[in-house]
Amino acid sequence: MATITLKSLAHSYLAQPRNPQTHPQDYAIQALDHVWKQGGAYALLGPSGCGKSTLLNIISGLLSPSQGEVLFDDQVVNALSPEQRNIAQVFQFPVVYDAMTVAENLAFPLKNIKMPKAQIKIKVREIADLLELTDSLDKKAKNLSADQKQKVSMARGLVREDVSAILFDEPLTVIDPNLKWKLRRKLKQIHEQLNITMLYVTHDQLEAATFADEIALMYQGKIVQFGSPQELFERPNHSFVGYFIGSPGMNFIPIKKSEEGKKNEKDKGRVFYQNISLAISGSQQAALKSCHSTNLKLGIRPEFIELSETYEANSFPASVLSVQHLGSYQLVVVDFAGLEMQVRVAEKMQFSGAGVYLVFPSQWLKLYIDEYLVGEPVLVNKGDYKSENHE
Amino acid sequence: MALELKDVSLLVEEQCYLQDISLRFEAGSFNVLLGRTLAGKTSLLRVLAGLDKPSRGQVFYNEQDVTGVAVQKRGLSMVYQQFINYPHLTVWENIASPLQLAKVSAGEITRRVKHIADMLHIGEYLQRLPLELSGGQQQRCAMARALVKDAGIVLFDEPLVNLDYKLREELRSELKVLFKTRETIAIYATTEAHEALALSGTTTLLHQGKVLQAGLAQEQFAKPVNLYAADLYSEPPLNVFSASVDNGVLQIQSPTSLADIAHLCDLPNGQYQFAIRPNHIYLQPNNTASIVLRAKVDLAEISASETYLHVEVSVDSDQTSLSWTLHILSIMSFRSGSGIDIFLPLEDLFVFDLAGKAIRWPDTHSLEVK
Amino acid sequence: MNKVPNNKAWWLVLPMFLLVAFSAIIPLMTVVNYSLQDIFDQNTAYFVGVEWYQETLRNTRLHDSLLRQFGFSFSVLLIEIPLGIVVALMMPTRGWQASAVLILLALPLLIPWNVVGTIWQVFARGDIGLFGWTLNNLGIDYNYTSNPLDAWLTVLLMDVWHWTSLVALLCYSGLRAIPDAYYQAAKIDRASPWAVFRYIQLPRLRNVLVIGVLLRFMDSFMIYTEPFVLTGGGPGTSTTFLSQTLTQMAIGQFDIGPAAAFSLVYFLIVLLVSWLFFTTITHMEKSDNGNKHDK
Secondary structure, eight states: OOOEEEEEEEEOSSSSOOOTTTOGGGOSEEEEEEEEOTTOEEEEEOOTTSSHHHHHHHHHTSSOOSEEEEEETTEEOTTOOHHHHTEEEEOSSOOOOTTSBHHHHHHHHHHHTTOOHHHHHHHHHHHHHHTTOGGGTTSBGGGSOHHHHHHHHHHHHHSOSSOSEEEEESTTTTSOHHHHHHHHHHHHHHHHHHOOEEEEEESOHHHHHHHOSEEEEEETTEEEEEEOHHHHHHSOSBHHHHHHSSSSOOEEEEOEEOOSTTOOGGGTTEEEETTEEEEOOHHHHHHHHTOOOSOEEEEEOTTTOEEESSOOTTOEEEEEEEEEEOSSEEEEEEEETTEEEEEEEETTOOOSSSEEEEEOOGGGOEEEETTEEEOOOOOSOHHHHHHOOOO | OEEEEEEEEEEETTEEEEEEEEEEEETTOEEEEEOOTTSSHHHHHHHHHTSSOOSEEEEEETTEEOTTOOGGGSOEEEEOSSOOOOTTSOHHHHHHHHHHHTTOOHHHHHHHHHHHHHHTTOGGGTTSOGGGSOHHHHHHHHHHHHHHTOOSEEEEESTTTTSOHHHHHHHHHHHHHHHHTOOOEEEEEESOHHHHHHHTSEEEEEETTEEEEEEEHHHHHHSOSBHHHHHHTOSSOOEEEEEEEETTEEESSSOEEOTTOTTTTTOOSEEEEEEEOGGGOBSSOOSSOEEEEEEEEEEEEEOSSOEEEEEEEOSSTTSOOEEEEEEESSOOOOOTTOEEEEEEEGGGOEEEOTTSBEEEOOOOOOOOOO | OOOOOOTTHHHHHHHHHHHHIIIIIHHHHHHHHHHTEEESSSSOEEEOTTHHHHHHHHOHHHHHHHHHHHHHHHHHHHHHHHHHHHHHHHSOOSSHHHHHHHHHHHHHHHSOHHHHHHHHHHHTOTTTOHHHHHHHHTTOOOOTTTOHHHHHHHHHHHHHHHHHHHHHHHHHHHHHTSOHHHHHHHHHTTOOHHHHIIIIIHHHHHHHHHHHHHHHHHHHHTOOHHHHHHTTTOSTTTTOOHHHHHHIIIIISOOHHHHHHHHHHHHHHHHHHHHHHHHHHHHHHHHHHTTOOOO
16 A cells, blocks of 8 residues: 655657657656555546556556656666566456456466465455356356456456555446446445555546546646546636536637727626626636736536526526537527527426526636636635535 | 338347337437447447348338448448547548548538538637547547538437536537537437436437437436336435325324325325426425425535535334435535435425326426427 | 258359369279289280289288388478477568468478479489588588488478478468467466467467378378488388388389379378378367357
């Protein structure tokens, strides 16, 4: 069991990468510093090609980084092989030893560390029970279905308790949706029982959010945000985080500052989308004041826009383009002065006509300058934040 | 123009892959085949494509029997899970290849390749090789090749499975737009209910080689024919309990009257299975008549904005405890093992008989799709 | 899976069918014809029924060479298959070294049989051949022309030199088809190199090894040119294998009838042994697979 530290880590697949400052495109991982604490459940989330699998393989030791260091606790492990690092890894596609039975597959890592036979038997039984593999213990692994095989792969990763960390590389890709629910829950329970550092790579935000205490969102070889799923959802610090987390992603409204010359009282503390003026908070105004960029956006999540069919104070008219019933919620696409915006509303809401009014609650209206979040009140204590509720 | 299956069965080595399937796909329609792995989706697509000959039954296209006609002559295209492109041809050549085979004039090819490539946002990569593209772009290229020849039928076999979920969202909405104006019959196989709902076409539920239900996805969501169909549409899985009804009273730990509930008041006496969706169980009483149960928290899975609460519940004192999931639309934390009260509004209850056949559905208000 | 019936495809098989008919079936029928008759000259032939077959089965010369043949073929398999696997395991997997080794390995396969015989005839000579000369100078009494054991070993060595590459190349391609993830998983599971071989590589080499064993068995069982050039079947009859015995009968003594009967028996033996190999191996696989059926 170990804390995993990455120190200015960079990796390029090219034989002779150029300077990372001038040619970041040569690098799959760019100058990364990060700490994964002992016993945490972490997710490494990002779109395909963002470098998350590369990073995982560097941590496990299957890949040697071009620059920087990987530390397990205080020991630099760059030169150590995967077996010396003492980690377990579960791969995206099932890797089973075809010629062995399921039981032999599960016993294999234990046999290799010379665990006594009786103990192996108990351990295999235990993990098989946990993943509901008991009935197929005596079957040859090659005769199993794809999702059964993946369960065997996972069980083999989980069977050893003495590992420093367990790494998962999109382990649920080949699993049916219904079984995914079950397995994810199992993983979570196993984590609570074993107190082993677990690192879970995925492109699915739901998988990441439900499994992990903290998510590292990767984009173009960098970790753009690290935080609890809720933080990533409620305070995405980069527009990409806003887009990638949440389904659908954040709505962005391109805005302009009020023109300096003809400033009047009414426009104070407001920004403009076309002719519509929107109120922003004091700290957002302050941030805006000192910047000269024209790449200004307001972001708001589809979940946080309030939609009603009657006019209220500070609401804006919009027209409904389409309503999609998606099971537990409805997705409404509206035309807000030429801008298409998506709004998530309750399953049972009914619409009588196309005209609706939108309210953008100020605490959920985020300001992005050059794609980065600015003007947020400083959080004194992360714990305070968690107790917040939004319904 | 329509594609029709009449009593199609497919048996391989005495194993039944498809059983007595009769379906009709109209021109210009977007159709979804929804089912778990091994439900028969791929087998059905292969029969439709003419890659497999059904053991019994016929396939009609434009009212003509095409049962034995080879795939090459059917004028259809197919998009697979894997990104299948010619690796040594550029994107342009890949997309143009079906047109070149069909001896379309050079000018026309250029025009159509450009058009479809722009529509799928790969217009700027036409001179690259497929392997120089990202996964999403590779699948776009494969889709462009399938769509460029304006085939009467386009079959999709879980085309988005290998893409990350943001790309799935994007391509899904693009697909819907692409087919809106076409006279093509599109058939799209998937394992995911939310995909069927998002595509919102005519949906066929498949289970063990049989058709469970056919119709609009939203309708199936609201009125599943049986417990299995209901479960296919419930993510996380549906919460089910069995109980008897005696003179309008639900016999559970604290017997509950069903008299005021529109869809339950006239339920005949007997034993039933009741089901409720995870997002319809609440932690606070609201104004509707509800069943109140004591539950033990098993595990709380917190996603970015929601909580999936797994609990142990016993509906009746002599019943074994059931594992249920609650889908709460906010973030809440719970200690594992703690006890909570949960509220099940009676108006949201589904009723199935003991064999799983649906008897009553909760009233749904908002189903019209604009 | 059921395929759409389309009978036109059979026409494509027709040319091949005709070719096989002329190259194999018709000559074979001629042999059958010979084996049932006693032929004196072009116009005189008597039908003798199965007499030649009876004689063949009783002929001790043939028994001896059949035994020698089996001994030789099994020795070949015993050496070449493990050696081929070992070579394949040691081959580099990428870079110019990989191509260089591939070419080097393919070289012996490109040399015609009689040239191989000639090369070894010279190579193993005690006076001017590098191999024979070296052995003699090391104090080992080696002479393949007079010592039956030396001759036998030389033929075996020659075959190993000539054909191990084939097994190695087959195994090499089999090894390349194993996804990297398997090796990675094994590393992480702390598998020993032997365990990696036993549980990952060997199971996945099975199919190519079936081909390798069959090819090497059939080929070595029918070996003719190389020992003929190298030793002429001697000294004595130590390296006279079945095919050579057959040739001596048919051409040397002009016993066409018995020779024909013998060829057919020979043919049946090859067929039978290959079939035995094949069915045992596929049976092993089937019992492994159980009754599972993949969709």
